[in-house]
Amino acid sequence: MAVALESISVTGTSVEISGVSRVFRVDGREVNALRDVSLTVRPGEFVSLLGPSGCGKSTMLRIIAGLDRPDAGECVVDGAIVRAPSLSRGVVFQDHRLLPWLTVRENVLLALHKAPIGQDGREARVLELLDLVGLSAFAGAKPHQLSGGMSQRAAIARALAPRPRLLLLDEPLGALDSLTRSRLQGELLRLWEHEKVTVIMVTHDVEEAVYLSNRVFVMEPRPGRVRGIFDVSIPYPRRRVDADFVALRQSILDILEREATAAELTC
Amino acid sequence: MFRHGFTLLFLLAAWQLGAGFGATAYYLSTPVQVADRLLEWSMSGYVWPHLLSTIECSLAGFGVAAFVGTLFALAMASSPSFARLLEPALFAAFSTPKIVIAPLLILWIGVGTLPVIALSALSSFFVIFYGSYGGLRDVSGSYIDTAAVLGAGYWTTAFQFRLPAAGPYILASLTQGLIYAFHGAILGEMTASDTGMGYLIVYSATSMDAASVLAALAVIGAVTFGLLHLLASATRALAAPLNAEALA
Numbered sequence: 058m059a060v061a062l063e064s065i066s067v068t069g070t071s072v073e074i075s076g077v078s079r080v081f082r083v084d085g086r087e088v089n090a091l092r093d094v095s096l097t098v099r100p101g102e103f104v105s106l107l108g109p110s111g112c113g114k115s116t117m118l119r120i121i122a123g124l125d126r127p128d129a130g131e132c133v134v135d136g137a138i139v140r141a142p143s144l145s146r147g148v149v150f151q152d153h154r155l156l157p158w159l160t161v162r163e164n165v166l167l168a169l170h171k172a173p174i175g176q177d178g179r180e181a182r183v184l185e186l187l188d189l190v191g192l193s194a195f196a197g198a199k200p201h202q203l204s205g206g207m208s209q210r211a212a213i214a215r216a217l218a219p220r221p222r223l224l225l226l227d228e229p230l231g232a233l234d235s236l237t238r239s240r241l242q243g244e245l246l247r248l249w250e251h252e253k254v255t256v257i258m259v260t261h262d263v264e265e266a267v268y269l270s271n272r273v274f275v276m277e278p279r280p281g282r283v284r285g286i287f288d289v290s291i292p293y294p295r296r297r298v299d300a301d302f303v304a305l306r307q308s309i310l311d312i313l314e315r316e317a318t319a320a321e322l323t324c
Numbered sequence: 325m326f327r328h329g330f331t332l333l334f335l336l337a338a339w340q341l342g343a344g345f346g347a348t349a350y351y352l353s354t355p356v357q358v359a360d361r362l363l364e365w366s367m368s369g370y371v372w373p374h375l376l377s378t379i380e381c382s383l384a385g386f387g388v389a390a391f392v393g394t395l396f397a398l399a400m401a402s403s404p405s406f407a408r409l410l411e412p413a414l415f416a417a418f419s420t421p422k423i424v425i426a427p428l429l430i431l432w433i434g435v436g437t438l439p440v441i442a443l444s445a446l447s448s449f450f451v452i453f454y455g456s457y458g459g460l461r462d463v464s465g466s467y468i469d470t471a472a473v474l475g476a477g478y479w480t481t482a483f484q485f486r487l488p489a490a491g492p493y494i495l496a497s498l499t500q501g502l503i504y505a506f507h508g509a510i511l512g513e514m515t516a517s518d519t520g521m522g523y524l525i526v527y528s529a530t531s532m533d534a535a536s537v538l539a540a541l542a543v544i545g546a547v548t549f550g551l552l553h554l555l556a557s558a559t560r561a562l563a564a565p566l567n568a569e570a571l572a
Contacts, residue, residue, distance in 0.1 A: 124469055144475040154470045158488045167484065168474045219475065 069255030070145070070222040072098040072121060076130035079116050079281075089280030090116040093130070096274055096283055103249055103256040105266035105273045107309070109317065113281025114259045118227050121257060122148050134223060144171065147216030147254075151228040153208035155200040161187065161211045162196040168218035186214040189248065206237035210244070217252060224249075226258040230265065242268055246293060263309050267302060268295055275309060277316045285312055353535040361539040371524070375543060378509050378520040381437055385444025386505035390498055392445075393452030394487075401460035401490075402482045418450045422508065426515040440512035440520065447508025452501035459493020460486055495562055499555040503548060510544065 079091040091113040098104050106114040119125040120132050123142040132139045134146065142148075155164045162183055169179045187193045190210040200208055209229055216224060229245075230238045242265060249256055260266050266273045273287040287309060291301050336355045343354045365371035396414075400407040422443060429439040467489050471481040487494075513522025521540055528536035 122473060124472060142472040142475070146473070148473040150466070150470075152466070154466055156467075156470075156485070156488070158491070170480060170484075171475050215474070 068222055068253045069101040070135035071100045072096075072223065072255065072257065073133040074117070074121070074130070075133075077117070077120060077127040077132060078129040079113065079120065079125065079127050089113075091120075091127070092280035092282055094282055095130075096286075098255060098257060101253060101255055102271045103246075103258070103269055105270040106257065106259045106276055107261065107263065107266045107273050107313075108276030108281075108284075109261060109278060109313065111278040111281070112276040113278070114276050115227055116281065117276075118148075118225050118257065118259050121223075122146055122225050124148075144219040145221050146223045146225060147219065147221035148225045149209070149212050149216045149227065149229045151231045153200065153205075153212040155208060155211055155215070157200050160197050160199055161192060161203070164200070164211060165215045165218050168215045172219060182218060186218055187211075189217075189251065190214045190244070204237075205233050206241055209233065209241065213245075213248065217248065217254075220252075222254055224252075224254045224256045226256065228259055228261070231260070231262075238265075243294075245269060263306050263313070264297060267291075267306050267309065268297060273309065275312055278320065284316065353538055357535040358538045358542060361535045362542065365539065371540075371543065374520050374524050375547070377437070377517075378506070378513060378522065379547070381440040381509040381512070381520065382444050382502075382506040384441045385446075385509055386448050386502050388441070388445040389448035389452050389501055389505060393449045393497075393501065394456050394494060397453050397456035397460050398482055398487060401457060401463070401486060402478065407461075414450075414453070418454070422447045423511055423515075426512060429512075430516045435516050435518070437517065437519075439516040440509050440522075443512035443516070444505045444509035447511070448501040448505035451504045452497045455497025455500060456490065456494045459490035459497075463489045491562075495559045499552075499559055502551060502555060506544075506548060506551065 074097070075095045077091055077094045078089070081088045081090050094113070094117065106117055108114050116125060120127050121134065121139060123139045123146065126140070139146075155161070156167070159167065165183045165186055166179055169182060172179060172182070174182065184193070184196075187196055190213055192207060192210055192214065195203060195207060195211075200211070203211065213229070226245075230241050233241065245256075245258075246269060258266075258269065267287075267289055270289055273289060274283050275285045275287065276282065277284040287305065289305060291299065291305070295302055297303075340355050362371075396410070400410060425446065426439065426443055429442050433439050433442065463486050467485050468481065471485040476485065509520065510522035510525075513520030514526050515522075517523050521544055525537055525540045528534075528540060
């Protein structure tokens with residue numbers, strides 16, 4: 058079931074980031090989290106922002122989400138400049154951030170509090186989503202009763218609830234064990250095909266980026282900027298042991314390695 | 325528990341024996357006399373209306389303080405500009421001893437249960453307000469971010485995210501607030517009422533009746549002690565689902 062971008066009816070948004078800079082003041086010193094970053098994401102695309110910590114990839118995601126504002130440049134989603142968070146952009150953080158005092162069902166329901174579909178419509182949508190992420194049996198569970206992977210599934214269901222056209226993932230699988238992680242990577246691909254959204258994922262895992270993305274933006278720190286863009290033309294579903302896969306992973310790793318060495322030399 | 329009982333017994337014995345010397349019995353009374361007075365009060369029913377009045381006023385004062393206190397705290401935590409506006413006034417009011425307001429209250433609303441409730445509410449309000457405000461203001465930014473990306477507006481963020489997230493702080497401040505409400509009511513009764521435990525103390529003291537003063541204090545102590553225990557278990561039960569997250 059190879060999915061070419063052209064073959065799916067795209068509902069996802071385009072994202073255009075032009076000349077975005079963001080400076081933080083840390084202990085009296087200025088840190089360039091992002092400097093003059095420009096990148097474009099096409100409707101329905103799955104892209105990764107890949108890089109070591111401190112390269113500004115999470116800041117970039119927060120700016121696209123509308124949780125942070127750039128000091129210079131602008132972020133345009135579907136033709137409109139992002140100024141504040143919107144339900145058309147779903148966000149999944151590394152920690153699941155489910156509300157501990159609500160059940161899984163209530164957590165997802167909360168994301169629908171503005172949906173104009175009536176109480177029955179909301180309940181139906183919640184059941185559909187929990188079914189989609191395989192949590193139907195845990196609708197009544199509290200977050201602390203779930204495993205890490207299950208919590209993250211619930212967080213993904215919550216982010217998808219208002220039918221966003223852009224899904225922003227901030228290292229969503231970063232805190233999971235490797236087995237759960239690779240299973241959820243498969244799940245993410247399935248959800249992406251099912252919901253036909255644009256996905257921007259932040260990760261520091263090269264294999265994850267290559268396994269999931271249409272394109273990988275490799276970023277580097279101090280100041281945060283895009284170092285290189287890799288097209289991943291390997292058809293889905295990908296196999297992590299294929300020669301193409303391994304070769305691409307290696308060339309990205311090489312870039313990151315050179316980056317790290319250069320960073321050490323300048324420090 | 326056994327050791328506490330033993331200590332109490334020892335102190336009571338020392339008091340009983342020590343009070344026999346000189347004129348100290350006049351000032352200190354004796355445990356036997358105090359116990360005698362307590363028995364007499366409960367048999368004749370003399371103490372019950374006073375105790376009931378104090379408890380009623382405390383609960384009324386606490387109710388007002390709990391509602392207004394958490395509401396103000398939530399509004400100020402949700403809006404920094406509102407907080408900047410009100411903080412100086414609240415701090416000034418907080419630093420004023422509540423008992424000095426009692427004569428003013430009498431001037432404004434006369435004598436009776438109303439000034440007692442007012443003083444009870446006033447004593448309780450600040451404890452509840454400051455305790456809740458700290459917790460509500462410092463709710464983790466990750467909750468607020470989550471609220472924002474889920475499209476929550478001002479009210480939804482305040483009531484569905486901030487309020488439950490600060491639940492343990494609010495519960496703790498309400499616990500303290502109830503004790504302050506009880507003690508505030510007694511202070512009010514001492515100056516502005518002709519019923520209640522506070523009135524009973526003042527009346528007994530002006531009648532040079534040390535045994536009655538001490539008996540009233542014993543009743544107040546027992547009620548406070550009972551309240552604290554009741555609240556501790558209520559807080560534990562209410563906070564259990566919230567703490568479960570932290571323990572997991």
